[in-house]
Each structure stands twice: as C-alpha cells, then as structure tokens.
Amino acid sequence: MSLLTRASVPLALATVCLFLVQATDAEAQRRRPRQSEGTEVTVQNRGQGALSFLYVAPVGEGAWGEDRLGSDTVARNRNFRFTIEGEQCRFDVRGVFENGREETRFGIDLCARPELVMNGRTQTTGADLQRQGPVALYLVRNRSGNTMQTLKLVSANGDESEDVLGSTTVETNSQYTGRFERNAGCVYDLVATFEGSSERTLRRRDLCANREVVFGTGGDDPAPRAGAEERRNEPDGQPPLAVTIQNRGAVAIQYLHIRPRGTNNWGPDRLGSDTVEARGTFQLSLPRRGCDYDVKVRFSNDREEVRNGVNLCTTPEFVVEGPALAPGRGERKQTASARPAQPAISQVAIINEGDRPIESLFISSSKISSWGEDLLGAERIQPGARYTARVERDDQCNYDLRIVYTGGREERRMRQNLCQRREVAFGGANAFRVDGGGPDNGRRVVFTNSGRGAVREVYLTPTNDTHWGDDRLGSELLPPRFRLEMRLPTEGGCRWDLKVVYEGGQNMEKRDQDLCATPEMAIGRAGRTGQVVSTGTGFYINDAGYILTNHHVIDGCATVAISRPGGARIPLRLIGADEGADLAVLRQENTTSTPLRLRTGAGPVVRGGERVVLVGYPARSQLGGVNVTEGIVSGLRGALGDQSRFQYTAPTQPGNSGGPVLDGSGSVVGVVVSQIDKISGERTAQNINFGIKLDLVRTFLAANNVQAAEGESGAALPTPDILQNADQSVLPLDCLE
Known part of the structure; x- marks a missing residue:
C-alpha cells in the first residue's frame, strides 16, 4: 500500500463519520420540531358528547397542570388545536366529557403523532397504573353516591397539596386518574369533599403499592393494619x-x-x-x-x-x-349504613341523528300498556342534538321508547335495557345499533339481522369452550335490519362458535368462525327464494295499475306480488314507500285497473260516528278469501293524539293491513293500519283500531307523483253491495323471500 493510500484511510473515515453525524442530525430535526416553532396538536372529539376539560402533561411532570380548554368546550365531531413548546415530545393526556366520563392516554409521542382522537372509551387500565418512572399514577373511584368536588393529598409529614381535581369534579360512579412524584414518598392521606356531605378522609394509603382507592358509601376508612393479611408487597419487593x-x-x-x-x-x-x-x-x-x-x-x-x-x-x-x-333471585349487597331503598333512577341520552326535530318523547315500562306523558313538554331535540331523560325504574330494566318527529313521523325502540344502555339513537346509522358491550380495547365484531323476524338470543364463545355461556343480547331483542356490535377480548383468539335463537324458537349454529378475517356477519333467518313470509291487503287507486298499501306490508320483501287462485302470482314494482307514514305505492305493469275513489267534497274527510266498512284479506290461510267487516268512526285522532290517524270499531285482523276503510257509499276515507301497539305487548284489540287519514295519503302520493282517482260520496249502500263493488279493486298481497 502506498503512502498516499494509507493516508487516505483516516481521511475517508473522518468524512464518512462527519456525513453520518450530519445525516443523523438532519433526521433528528425532521422528526422533532425546532423549539422556536413548537408543534401544533389537533384533538378530535369523536365521543358522544362535548369534551369539557383537557389536560396535557409531560410524562415527567408530577401534576396535570392547567386545563388546556380554559372556558371553551369541544363539541362532538369538532376539533381543538394547541401548541406544545420545547423539546419534550412524550405526554400524558386526560380528558373529561360533559357526562363526567374520564378518558386517558399515556406516553403519547405528540411530535410524531400530532393528531389525537378522543372517543370517550379509553380509560386507565391496570397496566397503565403499573408503569415505571419518576411519576406514578393512581386511580380514585367515587362510589359515594355524591359528586366529589375537591381532592387533596396530605403527605406523612403533613404537607398538603393543592386541589388535584383542578376545575373538574368527579361524578358518582366515575373515576379520576392522579399523578405524583415517587421521590416525594408514597404514603398519603386522601382528603375529599363531596356535594351535600362533609369532608371524607382515607388515611395512610400507600399509592405505590395499591394504585386504586375507592370512596364508598360508608364512613372514613381506617388505615390498613401493618402486617395484616392484605400485605401490599412480598419481602422480595415484587x-x-x-x-x-x-x-x-x-x-x-x-x-x-x-x-x-x-x-x-x-x-x-x-x-x-x-x-x-x-x-x-x-x-x-x-x-x-x-x-x-x-x-x-x-x-x-x-x-x-x-x-x-x-x-x-x-x-x-x-x-x-x-x-x-x-x-328475582338473590338480594343485592348493601353496606351497613345503606339508607332505605329509594326508586332507582336511570339516565338515558336520546340522540337525534335524523334530519328533523324530535318534538315528543315517551318512555314507559315494557310491562304496562300506557305510554304516559310526553317527557319533552315544550322542548325539542334538534338534529344532531341530545337530550338526557331521567327514568324512575320499577323492579325491572326493560323500557319502550317512542319519539315523534316534526311532521308526525314516529320511531320506536322496544324492550331497551336501561340498566345497561346509556344512549338510544333515533335516525341515522346508529338508530339500528344494539351495543353488546365488551372491553374497550377489544376487537369489534358486528352481527346484522338481515331476516324479517327478530333475533331473541345470541351466544358467542371461543371454540375451545364446552358451554355456550350467556345470551349476548341480555334482555333485548335484535329486530330486523338492526345490528349487534360488541368487542371481544383479544385473548379469546380468532375462532369462535356462534348460536342464534330466533323469536319463533328456531335456532342456527355456525361453528369455528374466523372473526378476525370476517368481523361482520349476517345472522338473519334464512328463507327459501320465493317463499311467502307474510301477507297483506292493497287496493287500486287509479286505472293505470297503481296500488296503495302499508309500508310494513312490503318492508324487507324480495318481491311483492298479487296472489291469484291456483297459486299464480303477479309481481309488482315498488314506486315509493314512507316508513313513518306507513304507506307504500306499487304498480302492476301493463294493465287497466278498476280503482276505488278517494272521497272528496266539503266538510271533514272523516266524521265521528259515521259508518265504515273494511274489505280485505285477513288470516288468508284460514279464511281463504275476501272478508268484510263494519263499524263506526269512534275517534278523530290516533294514539296519544296523533292527528294523522282516526279510530274505528270495525274488527281488524292481521292481513287487513293496507286495505281500504270505506264509507257507507263505498268511497275510501282511510287506509287500515294493523300493527303491534302498547297494549300488554299484543296486537291492538278489535274495538280500538286505527286508519290513516286521507290528508297524509294525498301528501304521500303527491311526493311520489302518483294521481289517485277521487270523487264525492254517493248514496248509502248495503254492505253486500259495497263488497261486490270493491271486489275487483281490493287485492291480496304476498311478501316473498
């Protein structure tokens, strides 16, 4: 090797080292912002309510510091931005939502990930509490029955901290995650004040050994006895x-x-x-x-x-x-100082995810037949808003909910377990969601009822389990189109066995399902293509083959057809449907039809006490053909004052749905509504049936650009003549899979 070559080696090495140092320095500068610029962090609120408080502390700080929001709040689906200064990148984050629920995140690198999503579901875990480092975490659970207003830590030498809650409070059954520096000691008295009660103290708590403390319903807790059975650490210091x-x-x-x-x-x-x-x-x-x-x-x-x-x-x-x-079996555990039992109160948030204001809200026990009073009174729940309703529970948890939008359209949620559910959504995607629970960090799976009947029970267990476990629906039903969402613990693996029980008692099992590969699954009861699953009635409303019926008659049908003698069927094309109005219009192509005429003329569309006749096809499998009944108009409003309905006494049975309500001359004055109502959970009795008024019918038809035949009422006819005149216009309808 020449002298020049040997001398070049250290020079080359020095050049490479200098280049690597510069490259590393440049990479560090790309990953970490300069101190003078800071890092802008965006917090996205994806929770179910407003974010009221936000604390962001470096992992080495012994306190949460000031609320970053100040006097502001972050509304649902809105963002909040703030800037972090200096070279510190790893932070702990604590947020408190308007309902008092705490959300925490620990050790987040906000330089590398300056966007943070708060969803109201991530809470402090046992693993979080066991983290090492100069700053320790502890968890305070409030089980006192009152709101915790202040909390102070008093050290063994008598030093008292400031109120660690800052501007927040801790609602009953909520929690607070605190922090302290280990080098200041581990043993503290926790002194708290509560709304409506005196100061409470938990004495000599070793927060390094036992990271969770509970303020219960009893008096002040005595200090743990030295050497007692509940030793906090073994001699080896584990x-x-x-x-x-x-x-x-x-x-x-x-x-x-x-x-x-x-x-x-x-x-x-x-x-x-x-x-x-x-x-x-x-x-x-x-x-x-x-x-x-x-x-x-x-x-x-x-x-x-x-x-x-x-x-x-x-x-x-x-x-x-x-x-x-x-x-009804067993008794609930009570503390020695428990007060006499009081009526249990549940709070449930009603969320309007529809596009119209909600003007009425009714909540009543599933055991009773009355809806009770409108809980909103003069209030309205605007689109995107929420309303917290207080429900005084009886000895069970199942409740029925009914809302009425501006304009009269209704939605119902039946048999909702308000002991477990804290939110019920109407309108939007979440309106058809049942929460099956599970760990917050679990794997999300979704089961959708794609059939026409309700699902009564759902069982889901790992394939290595020898029993089915408990019903994942609890006391709820999964109606058609609804989905059951749950979170599975990760230690359960990917392969699970599924069992579904339908409302009629039929069941279906799917073994060894890979829920990691297929986290969404349809569990509706399978039917045979072309099988009749339900029947109803419709009637021609003009000479171009247009047919009017109820929405619930055609809902979920693969095909709707006119049933003809000998098993023949004529398929119909759906023109329009409105679930809230419970109306649908279909068309029979290439036909000239004989319509029934909607009644016109001066005065009310329907009059109290007037005679009405029903022509339809109820209980077709037993009765076989057309059926006629008659009665009078007994009321000019529907249930709970619904002005789009009227009441009549003509006997009505399943299968009459969608048929015409005719006056004494055979003109149409309404459309039959036969549906499950709040009368002991059964179908409405025959003397309190309801019809849809023509005002709503005309509005629905105009929205779908359909013109109905109309005419004034004529001379009164005997019932056999009305039946004969309507026979070619009233149709038996089949709903096919």
Whole structure:
C-alpha cells in the first residue's frame, strides 16, 4: 500500500463519520420540531358528547397542570388545536366529557403523532397504573353516591397539596386518574369533599403499592393494619398483580374472592361495597404470592362459579361468563349504613341523528300498556342534538321508547335495557345499533339481522369452550335490519362458535368462525327464494295499475306480488314507500285497473260516528278469501293524539293491513293500519283500531307523483253491495323471500 493510500484511510473515515453525524442530525430535526416553532396538536372529539376539560402533561411532570380548554368546550365531531413548546415530545393526556366520563392516554409521542382522537372509551387500565418512572399514577373511584368536588393529598409529614381535581369534579360512579412524584414518598392521606356531605378522609394509603382507592358509601376508612393479611408487597419487593375482572354475563357479580393456589382460606370479599354489573369490569391489585390463584365469584342470583389454578401473571384479564339472566333471585349487597331503598333512577341520552326535530318523547315500562306523558313538554331535540331523560325504574330494566318527529313521523325502540344502555339513537346509522358491550380495547365484531323476524338470543364463545355461556343480547331483542356490535377480548383468539335463537324458537349454529378475517356477519333467518313470509291487503287507486298499501306490508320483501287462485302470482314494482307514514305505492305493469275513489267534497274527510266498512284479506290461510267487516268512526285522532290517524270499531285482523276503510257509499276515507301497539305487548284489540287519514295519503302520493282517482260520496249502500263493488279493486298481497 502506498503512502498516499494509507493516508487516505483516516481521511475517508473522518468524512464518512462527519456525513453520518450530519445525516443523523438532519433526521433528528425532521422528526422533532425546532423549539422556536413548537408543534401544533389537533384533538378530535369523536365521543358522544362535548369534551369539557383537557389536560396535557409531560410524562415527567408530577401534576396535570392547567386545563388546556380554559372556558371553551369541544363539541362532538369538532376539533381543538394547541401548541406544545420545547423539546419534550412524550405526554400524558386526560380528558373529561360533559357526562363526567374520564378518558386517558399515556406516553403519547405528540411530535410524531400530532393528531389525537378522543372517543370517550379509553380509560386507565391496570397496566397503565403499573408503569415505571419518576411519576406514578393512581386511580380514585367515587362510589359515594355524591359528586366529589375537591381532592387533596396530605403527605406523612403533613404537607398538603393543592386541589388535584383542578376545575373538574368527579361524578358518582366515575373515576379520576392522579399523578405524583415517587421521590416525594408514597404514603398519603386522601382528603375529599363531596356535594351535600362533609369532608371524607382515607388515611395512610400507600399509592405505590395499591394504585386504586375507592370512596364508598360508608364512613372514613381506617388505615390498613401493618402486617395484616392484605400485605401490599412480598419481602422480595415484587410489585403487586394488577387484575381486571370482566363480567361477560347478564347478572351482576356481588362477591369476589381470590386466594393463592394451595391455601384453604378464601379471605375477604375483594369487591367491598362494590358490584361488577353485567358486562362491566373491575380492576384490583393483589399482593404477589406466586402466579397461580383460585378465583370464586358469587352472582346476584346466588349462583357461584369457581376456577382453580388460574395463572394471573399470564392472564391479567380474567373473564367471567356467568349465568343467564334470572331476575328475582338473590338480594343485592348493601353496606351497613345503606339508607332505605329509594326508586332507582336511570339516565338515558336520546340522540337525534335524523334530519328533523324530535318534538315528543315517551318512555314507559315494557310491562304496562300506557305510554304516559310526553317527557319533552315544550322542548325539542334538534338534529344532531341530545337530550338526557331521567327514568324512575320499577323492579325491572326493560323500557319502550317512542319519539315523534316534526311532521308526525314516529320511531320506536322496544324492550331497551336501561340498566345497561346509556344512549338510544333515533335516525341515522346508529338508530339500528344494539351495543353488546365488551372491553374497550377489544376487537369489534358486528352481527346484522338481515331476516324479517327478530333475533331473541345470541351466544358467542371461543371454540375451545364446552358451554355456550350467556345470551349476548341480555334482555333485548335484535329486530330486523338492526345490528349487534360488541368487542371481544383479544385473548379469546380468532375462532369462535356462534348460536342464534330466533323469536319463533328456531335456532342456527355456525361453528369455528374466523372473526378476525370476517368481523361482520349476517345472522338473519334464512328463507327459501320465493317463499311467502307474510301477507297483506292493497287496493287500486287509479286505472293505470297503481296500488296503495302499508309500508310494513312490503318492508324487507324480495318481491311483492298479487296472489291469484291456483297459486299464480303477479309481481309488482315498488314506486315509493314512507316508513313513518306507513304507506307504500306499487304498480302492476301493463294493465287497466278498476280503482276505488278517494272521497272528496266539503266538510271533514272523516266524521265521528259515521259508518265504515273494511274489505280485505285477513288470516288468508284460514279464511281463504275476501272478508268484510263494519263499524263506526269512534275517534278523530290516533294514539296519544296523533292527528294523522282516526279510530274505528270495525274488527281488524292481521292481513287487513293496507286495505281500504270505506264509507257507507263505498268511497275510501282511510287506509287500515294493523300493527303491534302498547297494549300488554299484543296486537291492538278489535274495538280500538286505527286508519290513516286521507290528508297524509294525498301528501304521500303527491311526493311520489302518483294521481289517485277521487270523487264525492254517493248514496248509502248495503254492505253486500259495497263488497261486490270493491271486489275487483281490493287485492291480496304476498311478501316473498
């Protein structure tokens, strides 16, 4: 090697090193903004309500600091921007929504990911509480029954902190995630004030060993006894076990006992005064005494479940399937100082995702026949808005909800479990959604009822389970077109067995389903193509083959056809339909038809006390042909004052739906509505049936550019003549799969 070559080696190495240093420096500058510029962070509110408070603290700070929102709030589906300064990139984030629910995120690199989505579902976990570093986290649960207004930490030497809640409060059954510097010590008194009660103190709590504290309904808790059974750490200094109990059943867990494997004493109830509600979770810390434990739970219906040899080191999320719902068995756990039982109050948020204001809201127990009073009064729920209704519950949880939009269109949600559901949406995509629960960080799966009948029960278990577990619907039904959304724990794997029970008792099983590859599945009851699934009545309204009937007669049908003798059918084309008005118009192509005429003339379209005649095809499989009944107009409004309906006494049966209500001369004065109503859960009795007024019929037809035949009422006719004149105009309709 020449001298020149040897001398070039260190020079080349130096050049390469300089280049690498410059490249690394440039890359660092690309990844981390300069201090003078800062980083603009965007927070997107995708929760169900307004974001009221937002705290953003560097991971090394011992306090949350000031509320970034100040006097502002972030409305649903809106964004908020702020700037972080300096070289720090990793932050902890805490948000509080208007309903008091807390959301937390820890160790987020806001330089690399300056967009943060808050959805109201991500809460502090046991793994978060166990994180290492100079700043420790702790969780305060408020189970006192009153709003926590202030919270202070008092150290062992008497130093008292500022109010750590800042400008927030902690509603009952909510939580607060706090932070403190480890080098300042671990043992504190927690001093809280509550609305309507005096100051409460939890004394000498070691927040390094037990990260969760609960303010219950009793008095101040005594300090833990030194050397007692609930030691917080073993002599070897190992950290405690953080365990999350997931109740996947439909019955609350009242008692929870956990003992090291091989010991005989179950020890104290780990829940204390708490319970784990159906589909709820509970987090606790255990002194680490190995990994294998026995777990025993007792449900509110007195059933017990025991699992032996559970490795809580490798299974920190313990899933309890639990029994099926069995109301009326067992008693709820009460604290010694519990007050006499008071009527339970549920709060449910009514969300208007439609395009019209909601002007009436009715909520009543599924056990009673009356809708009760309009809860809105003079208020309105505008599109995109929400309204919180307070419901005084009886001894059960199932309630029926009915809303009326401006203009008269209605929607209903029947048998909603208000003990579990906190939101019910009307209109929009979420109007057809049932929440099946599950862990917040679980895998989302969706089951859609694509059939015409309701789904009564849904069972879903990992393929290696030997039992079906509990009904995932609980006490709810999954009506046609509705979807059941749930979140599955990741430790359950991808392959699951599914069992569906339909309202008529039929069931369907799908084994070994890969829900990772197919997270959305149709579970409607399969029918045979061309099979008749329901029948109704329609009638010609002009000579061009246009036919009027109810929306619920044609809803979900693959084909609607006129049924003819000998099994022949004439298919019809759908022209238009309105679910709220419960009207549909179809057409028979290439025909000249004999219509019934809508009544015109001076005076009311329908008059109280006048004679009416129904011609239709009820119970066709038993009666076989056309049927005629008569009565009088007994009321000029429908249920709850509905001005688009009138009441008549002519007997009405399933299959009359969509048929004409005729006056004494055979002119049309309304359209039959035969539907399930709030009368003991059965079909309306024969003397309180309803018809759709012609005002709404004409509005519907005009919206679909259909002209109906009209004419003034003539001389009164006997019923046989009315039937003879209408026989060629009134049609039996089949709904086909």
